[in-house]
Amino acid sequence: MAVVFQKPKSLTDAPLHYCPGCTHGIIHRLVAEAIDELQIEGKTIGVAPVGCAVMAYDYFACDMVEAAHGRAPAVATGLKRALPENIIFTYQGDGDLASIGMAETVHAATRNENITVIFVNNAIYGMTGGQMAPTSLPGQVTQTSPYGRDTATVGFPIRVSEMLATLDGPEFIQRVAVNNVKNVNAAKKAIKKAFQNQIEGKGFSLIEVVSSCPTNWGMTPKKALEWVEEKMIPYYPLGVYKDRSANKEEK
Amino acid sequence: MAEKVLMKGNEAIAEAAIRAGCMHYFGYPITPQTEIAAYMAKRMPKIGGVFLQAESEIAAINMVYGVAGTGLRVMTSSSSPGVSLKGEGISYLAGSDLPALIVNVQRGGPGLGGIQPSQSDYFQATRGGGHGDYHLIVMAPASVQEMADMTAKCFDLSDKYRVPAMILADGTLGQMMEPVVLPEPTDYKPNKPWAVTGTECKRKHNIINSLYLKPEQLEQTNFERYERYKAIEENEPLWEEFMMEDAEVCVAAFGIAARVSKNAIMAARAEGIKVGMIRPITLWPFPKKPFKAAADKCKAFISVELSMGQMIEDVQLATECKRPVTLCNRTGGMIPSPEEVLEAIKKAAGGNK
Numbered sequence: 001m002a003v004v005f006q007k008p009k010s011l012t013d014a015p016l017h018y019c020p021g022c023t024h025g026i027i028h029r030l031v032a033e034a035i036d037e038l039q040i041e042g043k044t045i046g047v048a049p050v051g052c053a054v055m056a057y058d059y060f061a062c063d064m065v066e067a068a069h070g071r072a073p074a075v076a077t078g079l080k081r082a083l084p085e086n087i088i089f090t091y092q093g094d095g096d097l098a099s100i101g102m103a104e105t106v107h108a109a110t111r112n113e114n115i116t117v118i119f120v121n122n123a124i125y126g127m128t129g130g131q132m133a134p135t136s137l138p139g140q141v142t143q144t145s146p147y148g149r150d151t152a153t154v155g156f157p158i159r160v161s162e163m164l165a166t167l168d169g170p171e172f173i174q175r176v177a178v179n180n181v182k183n184v185n186a187a188k189k190a191i192k193k194a195f196q197n198q199i200e201g202k203g204f205s206l207i208e209v210v211s212s213c214p215t216n217w218g219m220t221p222k223k224a225l226e227w228v229e230e231k232m233i234p235y236y237p238l239g240v241y242k243d244r245s246a247n248k249e250e251k
Numbered sequence: 252m253a254e255k256v257l258m259k260g261n262e263a264i265a266e267a268a269i270r271a272g273c274m275h276y277f278g279y280p281i282t283p284q285t286e287i288a289a290y291m292a293k294r295m296p297k298i299g300g301v302f303l304q305a306e307s308e309i310a311a312i313n314m315v316y317g318v319a320g321t322g323l324r325v326m327t328s329s330s331s332p333g334v335s336l337k338g339e340g341i342s343y344l345a346g347s348d349l350p351a352l353i354v355n356v357q358r359g360g361p362g363l364g365g366i367q368p369s370q371s372d373y374f375q376a377t378r379g380g381g382h383g384d385y386h387l388i389v390m391a392p393a394s395v396q397e398m399a400d401m402t403a404k405c406f407d408l409s410d411k412y413r414v415p416a417m418i419l420a421d422g423t424l425g426q427m428m429e430p431v432v433l434p435e436p437t438d439y440k441p442n443k444p445w446a447v448t449g450t451e452c453k454r455k456h457n458i459i460n461s462l463y464l465k466p467e468q469l470e471q472t473n474f475e476r477y478e479r480y481k482a483i484e485e486n487e488p489l490w491e492e493f494m495m496e497d498a499e500v501c502v503a504a505f506g507i508a509a510r511v512s513k514n515a516i517m518a519a520r521a522e523g524i525k526v527g528m529i530r531p532i533t534l535w536p537f538p539k540k541p542f543k544a545a546a547d548k549c550k551a552f553i554s555v556e557l558s559m560g561q562m563i564e565d566v567q568l569a570t571e572c573k574r575p576v577t578l579c580n581r582t583g584g585m586i587p588s589p590e591e592v593l594e595a596i597k598k599a600a601g602g603n604k
Contacts, residue, residue, distance in 0.1 A: 001577075012456075012524070041452055042452040043449035044449065044451070045448075045449060048523060054462060055462075057458045057460055058458075059585075062456055063447035063448065063450055063456050063458070064447070064457075064458045064460075065317065065447055065460075066312065066347075066456070066458070066461040066462055067316070067343075068313060068316075068339055071309065071313035071316075071340070072308070074310040074311075074317070075313050075317040076316040077303070077310075077313070077317060077319020078275070078277070078315060078325070079317040079319075079320065079322070079447070080317075081301045081314070081318065082275060082317065082318040082321040083321050083448065089287075103307055103309075103310065104309075104310050104313070106306075107305075107310065148418070174430070204403070212480055229288055250301075
């Protein structure tokens with residue numbers, strides 16, 4: 001019988017610990033598919049964050065490093081500077097990348113560090129049980145914003161892709177989503193490009209993946225994906241925010 | 252015989268690190284250690300190495316963590332407030348069993364403190380400094396020559412035991428110039444099967460990690476690490492004994508405090524006082540043995556420190572509180588004068604007659 005679908009080589013056999021309906025599984029798969037297709041598994045080193053994806057080091061079959069909370073871009077910088085021929089990626093959530101690790105994120109971007117960053121934005125701290133994230137939407141109810149995110153007292157969500165795109169440094173910034181097949185396919189393409197850019201030595205590529213957290217949003221998986229479409233994407237519009245090489249070619 | 256050159260302590264560390272095969276340096280500007288970064292910035296690009304000024308001390312130590320994971324020799328340097336910031340990353344290095352060198356050219360504290368020399372990070376250095384059960388190998392130079400020699404030694408020990416190492420110097424040693432014979436360059440090639448270098452699809456993936464959600468596993472990992480610490484405590488303590496043969500009073504001092512103390516001891520000897528010194532060279536492992544032996548023949552101990560008294564606790568522990576241990580100290584960037592130490596020696600010698 002012909003094999004029509006199988007697990008990417010770049011994922012191990014370890015069972016994922018993610019909650020039912022969580023989109024981390026899809027995003028792990030997309031990253032692994034990109035690594036497989038580019039045939040870079042043997043020279044790829046991934047950096048896992050602190051957050052729901054902390055145990056990504058057990059799931060990706062390439063060499064892995066577990067970083068301190070928010071420090072993945074700095075750790076990836078060290079790895080890349082030590083091994084410039086290897087392919088280095090980080091996989092980080094919104095609390096990790098846009099709150100405690102914002103400085104590391106911005107500076108890796110402005111250095112145009114030749115790494116690939118997968119940024120999973122689900123607008124909440126998942127692992128610790130659903131606290132307000134830097135990307136939680138105005139009015140969003142979380143454990144630490146029980147009356148809804150009040151922008152008057154805690155400020156507004158951060159649009160990471162837009163913010164980083166203002167820098168001269170980074171090569172490629174795109175926001176994608178994984179709430180339907182069309183978006184998953186687009187996300188795959190973007191992630192692959194982010195790795196391809198690194199192979200070509202183009203520099204810092206960040207893919208923001210608008211994602212869902214049914215458990216901590218208190219929704220069914222289906223309802224959560226609808227919420228992505230109705231609430232998240234309008235606040236975090238999908239698209240390419242920066243593509244330096246493409247713009248150069250146009251000029 | 253190798254040529255002597257005149258160098259600042261901070262520069263001697265930088266050049267010795269390069270000669271030990273350290274081709275990656277990450278740092279952030281802070282007085283009084285900036286010469287290390289400046290030296291690296293000048294040299295590294297010329298020899299195919301990496302100098303990177305990080306956005307923060309936190310980023311710098313995590314860049315170190317990344318390079319250390321690949322098995323290459325790597326270092327960072329800072330001064331007291333900056334080392335506090337590095338504490339998180341140092342704990343992760345220890346928890347992931349990664350070798351690396353951290354240099355602390357101490358200044359007065361707490362808080363922003365001052366920029367003058369100090370030894371008040373002794374507790375932080377010898378007790379780990381960050382969270383969790385761990386130690387660093389800590390060496391305390393007392394001359395520019397030792398700054399250079401200890402840099403090479405720290406890299407070797409750190410690799411051997413997979414324990415991060417620290418040079419605990421101070422602003423005086425960092426800034427002062429002395430003739431130094433630099434160590435011979437080594438052609439360092441890592442042989443670390445645990446390192447992340449890419450699997451080349453030939454082996455199972457390596458993981459650099461300090462997370463153990465099962466308490467039995469974390470406990471076991473800590474037990475194993477402490478077995479290595481035990482070996483370090485047995486094999487690696489270093490110290491210098493100065494005029495201890497007939498000493499009745501024993502001065503304990505490290506780094507710049509030991510140099511001041513030597514002058515005071517000479518002066519005291521000229522007055523007929525039988526005084527000597529034990530200078531810890533490794534602060535962790537603390538050289539317990541010579542202190543324990545001295546406790547049987549000396550009647551009093553004096554801990555001379557540029558702090559409110561931190562090493563004094565280790566002296567008390569090592570001597571098992573058999574003899575009185577007094578403190579002769581200045582702090583906040585002040586250095587005790589030889590006269591002050593001499594007074595303390597006289598008091599200790601006379602007080603117990």
